[in-house]
Amino acid sequence: MRTETPVTIRLKDYQPPAYWIKxxxxxxxxxxxxxxxxxxxxxxxxxxxxxxPALVLDGVEQLIQSLSxxxxxxxxxxxxxxxxxVQPTQAEFTFNAVTHIFPNTNTSLEGLYKSGTxxxxxxxxxxxxxxxxxxxxxxxxxxFSTRIEADQAPFPILLANGNPTASGELEQGRHFATWDDxxxxxxxxxxxxxxxLVRRDDAFTTASGRDISLRIxxxxxxxxxxxxxxxxxxxxxxxxxxxxxxxxxxxxxxxVASDFFNMGAMxxxxxxxxxxxxxxxxxxxxxxxxxxxxxxxxxxxxxHNWSGNRVTCRDWFQLSLKEGFTVYRDAEFTSxxxxxxxxxxxxxLFLKNHQFPQDGGPNAHPVQPQEYIEINNxxxxxxxxxxxxxxxxxxxxxxxxxxxxxxxxxFERFDGMAVTTDDFVDCMAQISGQDFSQFKRWYTQAGxxxxxxxxxxxxxxxxxxxxxxxxxxxxxxxxxxQPLVIPVKMALLxxxxxxxxxxxxxxYNADTQVLTLTEAxxxxxxxxxxxxxxxxxxxxxxxxxxxxxxLSDPALLLLAQHDDNAFNRFEAVQxxxxxxxxxxxxxxxxAIPALVDTVVLSILSDTQLSHxxxxxxxxxxxxxxxxxxxxxxxxxAVIVARDRLKLHLxxxxxxxxxxxSQTLTSADDYVFTADxxxxxxxxxxxxxxxxxxxDKFGLNSAEALYRAAQNQTDRLNGLKAVMASPDRxxxxxxxxxxxxxxxxxxxxxxxxxxxxxxxxxxxxxxxxLLMAHDAFDFTNPNKVRSVLGGFTQxxxxxxxxxxxxxxxxxxxxxxxxxxxxxxxxxxxxxxxRWRKFAPERSAAMHSALTAVLETESLSPDVLELVQKTxx
Ligand code: 0A1
Ligand code: ZN
Numbered sequence: 087m088r089t090e091t092p093v094t095i096r097l098k099d100y101q102p103p104a105y106w107i108k109x110x111x112x113x114x115x116x117x118x119x120x121x122x123x124x125x126x127x128x129x130x131x132x133x134x135x136x137x138x139p140a141l142v143l144d145g146v147e148q149l150i151q152s153l154s155x156x157x158x159x160x161x162x163x164x165x166x167x168x169x170x171x172v173q174p175t176q177a178e179f180t181f182n183a184v185t186h187i188f189p190n191t192n193t194s195l196e197g198l199y200k201s202g203t204x205x206x207x208x209x210x211x212x213x214x215x216x217x218x219x220x221x222x223x224x225x226x227x228x229x230f231s232t233r234i235e236a237d238q239a240p241f242p243i244l245l246a247n248g249n250p251t252a253s254g255e256l257e258q259g260r261h262f263a264t265w266d267d268x269x270x271x272x273x274x275x276x277x278x279x280x281x282x283l284v285r286r287d288d289a290f291t292t293a294s295g296r297d298i299s300l301r302i303x304x305x306x307x308x309x310x311x312x313x314x315x316x317x318x319x320x321x322x323x324x325x326x327x328x329x330x331x332x333x334x335x336x337x338x339x340x341x342v343a344s345d346f347f348n349m350g351a352m353x354x355x356x357x358x359x360x361x362x363x364x365x366x367x368x369x370x371x372x373x374x375x376x377x378x379x380x381x382x383x384x385x386x387x388x389x390h391n392w393s394g395n396r397v398t399c400r401d402w403f404q405l406s407l408k409e410g411f412t413v414y415r416d417a418e419f420t421s422x423x424x425x426x427x428x429x430x431x432x433x434x435l436f437l438k439n440h441q442f443p444q445d446g447g448p449n450a451h452p453v454q455p456q457e458y459i460e461i462n463n464x465x466x467x468x469x470x471x472x473x474x475x476x477x478x479x480x481x482x483x484x485x486x487x488x489x490x491x492x493x494x495x496x497f498e499r500f501d502g503m504a505v506t507t508d509d510f511v512d513c514m515a516q517i518s519g520q521d522f523s524q525f526k527r528w529y530t531q532a533g534x535x536x537x538x539x540x541x542x543x544x545x546x547x548x549x550x551x552x553x554x555x556x557x558x559x560x561x562x563x564x565x566x567x568q569p570l571v572i573p574v575k576m577a578l579l580x581x582x583x584x585x586x587x588x589x590x591x592x593x594y595n596a597d598t599q600v601l602t603l604t605e606a607x608x609x610x611x612x613x614x615x616x617x618x619x620x621x622x623x624x625x626x627x628x629x630x631x632x633x634x635x636x637l638s639d640p641a642l643l644l645l646a647q648h649d650d651n652a653f654n655r656f657e658a659v660q661x662x663x664x665x666x667x668x669x670x671x672x673x674x675x676x677a678i679p680a681l682v683d684t685v686v687l688s689i690l691s692d693t694q695l696s697h698x699x700x701x702x703x704x705x706x707x708x709x710x711x712x713x714x715x716x717x718x719x720x721x722x723a724v725i726v727a728r729d730r731l732k733l734h735l736x737x738x739x740x741x742x743x744x745x746x747s748q749t750l751t752s753a754d755d756y757v758f759t760a761d762x763x764x765x766x767x768x769x770x771x772x773x774x775x776x777x778x779x780x781d782k783f784g785l786n787s788a789e790a791l792y793r794a795a796q797n798q799t800d801r802l803n804g805l806k807a808v809m810a811s812p813d814r815x816x817x818x819x820x821x822x823x824x825x826x827x828x829x830x831x832x833x834x835x836x837x838x839x840x841x842x843x844x845x846x847x848x849x850x851x852x853x854x855l856l857m858a859h860d861a862f863d864f865t866n867p868n869k870v871r872s873v874l875g876g877f878t879q880x881x882x883x884x885x886x887x888x889x890x891x892x893x894x895x896x897x898x899x900x901x902x903x904x905x906x907x908x909x910x911x912x913x914x915x916x917x918x919r920w921r922k923f924a925p926e927r928s929a930a931m932h933s934a935l936t937a938v939l940e941t942e943s944l945s946p947d948v949l950e951l952v953q954k955t956x957x
Pocket of ligand 1: 208210211348349350351352353386387409462465908
């Protein structure tokens with residue numbers, strides 16, 4: 087824990103380093119109670135060699151044993167505030183440090199730490215300084231060689247980045263392994279692992295014929311669950327060659343599964359380390375959404391080998407350079423492998439549920455933040471997901487081939503370098519010949535733009551006009567907003583939903599049907615339209631904006647029933663639901679409008695739709711989306727409204743749900759294909775509605791599905807439906823049964839905890855009971871996320887004014903702050919929208935946050951977020 091006043095780091099203050107590190111030779115000696123790190127840095131002055139400024143190295147909690155320059159002991163040094171200052175006397179020299187660190191007590195899970203029976207690392211963003219003294223910044227790129235020594239019995243496997251070079255026995259039951267990574271990299275990509283791990287092997291031959299060994303390692307209790315990830319890895323490797331021309335470079339690629347991990351996974355060069363929840367899967371224990379997530383994350387980390395590792399970030403303000411681009415790449419991978427429309431719909435839902443609220447709240451920041459206190463707080467949905475949307479817009483603006491050419495140029499020009507988002511966009515500009523200086527505002531301007539649309543049809547002139555007015559609400563520190571470049575993929579539909587030919591005087595490219603807005607107001611005129619068309623705008627969500635468009639009911643219905651752009655069809659259906667939910671919340675409706683029923687019936691009876699699309703089209707907007715569209719949130723009214731519409735759907739279409747639940751079954755073994763995933767998803771939704779309708783047959787059917795299930799998706803479909811009933815006894819029986827059966831399986835226990843924390847009617851007392859359970863561990867982020875994450879995402883439970891959820895979470899944040907600041911800081915986000923709530927809750931959330939702020943020894947992570955949230 088750092089106690090001094092946190093320092094704000096600003097992009098405008100960026101300076102290149104005074105010295106470069108060319109090579110880092112590490113010897114890591116793991117002992118029972120401490121680890122000795124012997125690091126030799128080969129360094130050279132960056133700048134005038136006749137002037138030698140002090141060398142200031144980052145280093146946290148380093149117990150110094152010795153320091154030397156070129157073998158000469160350094161006695162004159164200053165080590166305070168996590169910085170070591172020494173004075174070189176040559177422009178080229180080696181610096182050696184031998185220090186002791188303590189992985190066993192490192193609960194922050196940054197640097198070198200103990201995870202179960204193994205020892206592993208997490209160095210992004212600034213964890214390497216917890217391992218040794220270093221210029222811990224991404225623009226310092228060095229080749230690394232690593233020698234690890236440890237007791238052979240507990241640690242038979244010793245891994246590090248790069249290719250293996252040697253291994254052997256040492257005295258007293260110890261052994262060593264050496265690894266060499268020839269690709270210069272920043273320290274955040276360093277990794278090492280020591281453990282008693284079981285390994286699964288495979289191989290991959292690259293497009294140019296090089297043979298690569300693939301290995302996944304896991305602790306013995308997880309070892310049977312690695313096959314799926316290995317297959318996903320091979321698919322990712324092939325896809326990156328075919329779609330982006332990117333080939334793997336080392337001789338070996340390794341993945342390690344760790345039960346203790348702060349995030350999803352980490353792209354360390356040649357040695358990815360994964361949260362076991364993000365890599366381990368068998369049909370027995372992982373549901374379809376888990377399989378999807380794992381496949382996407384394996385791909386994401388692998389793709390970083392080029393977008394992030396070979397070409398890396400100059401500084402942490404450029405984080406989206408690698409993250410936005412890599413999220414874009416992994417989304418394309420999933421879209422190519424499975425159902426593109428469904429993937430897009432789910433990604434946009436995620437953006438709207440999480441990024442839009444962030445962009446409209448106290449922690450709104452640009453995709454390229456301009457300042458930070460703790461960089462770990464900027465691994466956000468804005469940097470990742472909005473960053474990916476920006477890359478997607480570049481693709482839309484350039485078209486397939488030029489976009490690929492620009493990516494090729496980027497990889498070739500900057501291979502082995504640490505660069506900026508400007509460099510990336512400049513490649514797009516060079517290939518396309520377009521000027522992207524205005525486009526770059528997407529990186530620096532925070533807030534979700536609003537595009538208001540106005541239509542005007544003149545029957546006499548057969549002329550139709552669309553005018554687009556863009557604006558962007560003020561965000562913290564940014565009151566003046568400039569117009570952005572906004573691509574609008576569009577079509578004009580006739581009364582049957584057919585796209586009409588577009589004639590707008592050649593102003594816009596009719597083939598791609600992409601309008602590009604650049605001004606605050608843009609008006610486009612379309613000629614030769616014999617009747618008024620229905621506009622289908624922002625197809626595939628072509629820009630991350632809020633669209634304000636007053637569509638008539640017939641127009642909305644046409645889009646909801648006939649738009650051949652599946653994404654826009656989904657948007658229209660969601661609009662029908664959302665309008666209804668908001669009106670119900672405001673008390674403006676006595677009955678559910680007929681439009682809802684017309685839409686639902688047409689989805690239920692549309693045999694052309696895939697099951698997966700039917701399932702998303704029949705799902706209601708989330709509480710977050712309701713909140714996001716209300717100025718002030720009356721939580722009770724929001725809950726009552728959503729329950730009412732859900733019950734209406736459940737009861738009105740009870741016979742449909744029963745039929746779907748009973749017919750969408752399969753006797754075949756589990757397969758993970760888009761069709762099968764869709765079938766199970768629709769069956770799960772139907773069963774849920776069936777149970778909600780109050781039909782006892784539905785409830786029995788749900789229990790039967792749970793009991794007969796041969797895979798986790800069916801099991802959870804059954805169990806989640808039972809959890810939607812008021813039958814508490816039955817729920818309890820099944821939960822007891824679940825635990826008895828699966829208590830030895832880490833991922834199943836996490837699921838079991840999350841199910842209970844997310845259940846209807848839970849309160850703080852139940853959560854405390856879960857936390858007192860043997861299965862719970864406050865030092866394990868996955869367990870904490872299952873219980874506290876399950877609870878805080880449980881809208882009814884967390885916001886229950888009778889309960890004490892806010893104070894409870896305030897206490898948990900304070901307790902976590904002392905153990906794991908990163909995980910603690912994530913939970914500050916549950917209070918992010920406190921101002922939106924009506925006075926009683928708003929005041930209660932404010933006081934819970936204030937209580938956190940008044941705690942002594944807050945980590946910079948928590949302090950920064952609480953301060954910003956309270957402003
Ligand atoms: N770069 C990883 C995510 C990651 C970020 C930070 C971490 O620790 C603070 C760990 C992982 C990714 O994008 O997958
Ligand atoms: Zn990433």
